[in-house]
Amino acid sequence: MAERxxxxxxxxxxxxxxxxxxxxxxxxxxxxxxSGCPACRAEFAATAEIVDELLWxxxxxxxxxGFESSLLAxxxxxxxxxxxxxxxxxxxxxxxxxxxxxxxxxxxxxxxxRELASDYRHTLAVAHGRGLSAAPLLLAGGAETGTIFAYQxxxxxxxxxxxSAPPQGRYDVRLLTRDGRxxxxxxxxxxxxxxxxxxxxxxxxxxxxxxxxxRSNVPIMTASFG
Amino acid sequence: xxxxxxxxxxGMAMGDGAAAAAFVRRYQPRVYGLALTIVGxxxxxxxxxxxxxxxxxxxxxxxxxxxxxxGTWVLTIxxxxxxxxxxxxxxxxxxxEPQALMETLLSREERESRSTHVEDREQxxxxxxxxxxxxxxxxxxxxxxxLTAQETADLEGxxxxxxxxxxxxxxxxxREALGVSGG
Numbered sequence: 482m483a484e485r486x487x488x489x490x491x492x493x494x495x496x497x498x499x500x501x502x503x504x505x506x507x508x509x510x511x512x513x514x515x516s517g518c519p520a521c522r523a524e525f526a527a528t529a530e531i532v533d534e535l536l537w538x539x540x541x542x543x544x545x546x547g548f549e550s551s552l553l554a555x556x557x558x559x560x561x562x563x564x565x566x567x568x569x570x571x572x573x574x575x576x577x578x579x580x581x582x583x584x585x586x587x588x589x590x591x592x593x594x595r596e597l598a599s600d601y602r603h604t605l606a607v608a609h610g611r612g613l614s615a616a617p618l619l620l621a622g623g624a625e626t627g628t629i630f631a632y633q634x635x636x637x638x639x640x641x642x643x644x645s646a647p648p649q650g651r652y653d654v655r656l657l658t659r660d661g662r663x664x665x666x667x668x669x670x671x672x673x674x675x676x677x678x679x680x681x682x683x684x685x686x687x688x689x690x691x692x693x694x695x696r697s698n699v700p701i702m703t704a705s706f707g
Numbered sequence: 708x709x710x711x712x713x714x715x716x717x718g719m720a721m722g723d724g725a726a727a728a729a730f731v732r733r734y735q736p737r738v739y740g741l742a743l744t745i746v747g748x749x750x751x752x753x754x755x756x757x758x759x760x761x762x763x764x765x766x767x768x769x770x771x772x773x774x775x776x777x778g779t780w781v782l783t784i785x786x787x788x789x790x791x792x793x794x795x796x797x798x799x800x801x802x803x804e805p806q807a808l809m810e811t812l813l814s815r816e817e818r819e820s821r822s823t824h825v826e827d828r829e830q831x832x833x834x835x836x837x838x839x840x841x842x843x844x845x846x847x848x849x850x851x852x853x854l855t856a857q858e859t860a861d862l863e864g865x866x867x868x869x870x871x872x873x874x875x876x877x878x879x880x881x882r883e884a885l886g887v888s889g890g
Contacts, residue, residue, distance in 0.1 A: 496874050501787065502855045527887045531878050534831055534885075535850045536782040538812040542740035544756060545749065549731055552757050556719075556727045556764050 486514040488521055499529040505677055506644035509628035513615040516630075618643075618692075618704045629704045633686040640679035647671040647702060652694040656682065659690045669694060712777035720767035731760060734778070738785045744811060745789035745852060755792050759785040790853040803852060803862065805844035809835075812847055827885070834884030841865075842877035849874055 486494075491514040497503040498511050515522050618627040618641060627643040654666040662684075669678045682689070694702040710718075710729065718726025738759050743752035762784055770780070813836050815829065835843055841863070848859045860870035882888070 493871065493875065496849065496871075496878055497856055500850055500853065501783070502849070502853050504855070527882055528878055530887050531831075531881045531885070532850050533776075533779045533783070534827070535812070535835075535847065535881075536741065536779070536786060537828055538832060538835070539737075539741045539744050539782075539851060540811060540814065541736035542743050543736050544739035545753060548739070548753060548756070549728075549735060552731055552735075552760055553724070553728055555757070555761060556724075556731075 486510050488514070488518060491515070491518070491521055492524060495525050495528045496532070499525065499532040505642040506627075509615075509630070509642040509644070512630060513628060516615060616692075616704045616706050618694075618702050620702055621700070626702055629692060631682075631686045631689060631706070637684075637686055638679060638681045639686075639689075639692065640677065641704075642677045646673070647694070648696075649673070650696055652696055652701065654678075654680070655693045655695055656684070656689060657691040657693070658684055658688045660688070716763075716767050716770055716777055719764055720770070727764065730763075734781055735760075737778070738781060741782055741785045742789045744808070745786065746792055751792055751796075752789070755785065755789045759788050762788070786851070786853065793852075803848065805848050805862070806840075808847050808851060809840075809843055812851075830885060831881065834881050837884070838877050838880055839873075842873045842880070845870055845873045846877045846881075 491511050494503055494507050494511040498508060503511065515525055615631070616629050617625045618629050620626050626645050626647055627641050629639055629641050631637070631639045649671045652669045652671065654669055656664040656666055658664065664682075664684065666680045666682070689706050691706065692704045693700040710726070712730075712733070715726045715730040715733070719730055735756065739752055739756040742755040742759070743749065746752050746755060759781070763781060766784075770777070813832055815832065835846075838846070845859045845863060848854050848862060849856070854862065856871045856874060857867055859874070860867045863870065865873075
């Protein structure tokens with residue numbers, strides 16, 4: 482299993498985790514601890530409540546004239562919103578998010594990443610950690626390069642945070658089940674700055690035996706679920 | 708229309724234009740206000756606020772009422788998009804002024820009389836005001852601007868460990884003042 486944190490060490494990470502600014506490796510370790518520690522989940526929920534409430538202290542401000550009408554025109558349900566022109570901002574992060582879990586892609590520490598962190602918070606709260614498992618992702622030499630989280634739900638998903646940057650390049654991702662099936666997941670392309678990868682999975686989480694990141698038919702990184 | 712947030716969100720998810728309009732009217736001052744506080748530019752704040760509502764609309768079908776207040780979810784989406792907008796530009800158009808941000812948050816809003824949880828927020832405001840200034844500043848930078856502990860430490864000119872301790876102690880005091888226990 483992934484390196485386990487003591488409660489005191491995990492609790493030091495709670496403010497950053499609650500605010501969605503924890504680094505990928507710290508988030509992974511804290512979530513790993515939370516999944517197995519009910520007392521810390523309660524403690525974390527209390528921290529998150531304060532962090533959330535603080536945002537409500539920011540004062541309201543009326544937007545410029547025309548804001549509402551132009552927005553409502555864009556919210557017209559007749560046309561799917563994703564086909565509409567993007568606004569002027571470079572919403573690269575949004576485009577990446579459109580691929581989302583189903584596409585299996587790399588996340589950056591962006592709005593989408595922070596929302597994903599928030600979703601994990603939510604998952605832990607709803608599932609009381611029961612549906613979440615974690616396993617270390619190891620390089621061929623045995624060094625730990627990241628952590629894999631697997632969530633049993635609808636849909637089920639797996640998510641990898643990298644503690645250190647994985648060797649750059651494109652990886653095929655293969656999931657091995659306990660009954661001997663090999664399932665190909667969406668590939669992963671490691672780029673500078675990339676911190677995570679995720680995918681939905683079509684098998685029960687308890688059926689996952691191993692996950693492999695493969696290049697040139699050689700497993701470069703593997704995780705075993707015991 | 709005086710429907711709950713959950714009901715309006717459900718209406719949006721079903722493509723109900725009236726529900727979408729009511730939701731936008733209810734939240735646009737808060738969404739725009741938060742975006743403006745973070746990005747400091749009316750033009751960028753307007754883009755952020757529009758994108759936030761579009762994202763909320765796209766996600767409305769997947770919203771799970773068990774995750775808590777709709778408003779908190781709305782504000783979190785807005786904050787995250789505003790932070791991205793700042794970072795995509797490489798720097799803040801206006802320098803971050805922790806003390807000014809604190810004063811903004813500590814000012815009671817007249818229009819809050821329309822909102823729920825007014826007393827809770829006033830209590831939180833009092834608790835924030837009672838914190839040592841160095842703790843309060845770090846906490847609001849951290850929560851509102853989404854700065855990491857390292858970034859807040861750099862901005863305040865203190866070691867990372869000091870920043871983390873101040874944030875953690877400050878949040879603990881706020882929890883104590885509001886009676887939020889860890890179970």
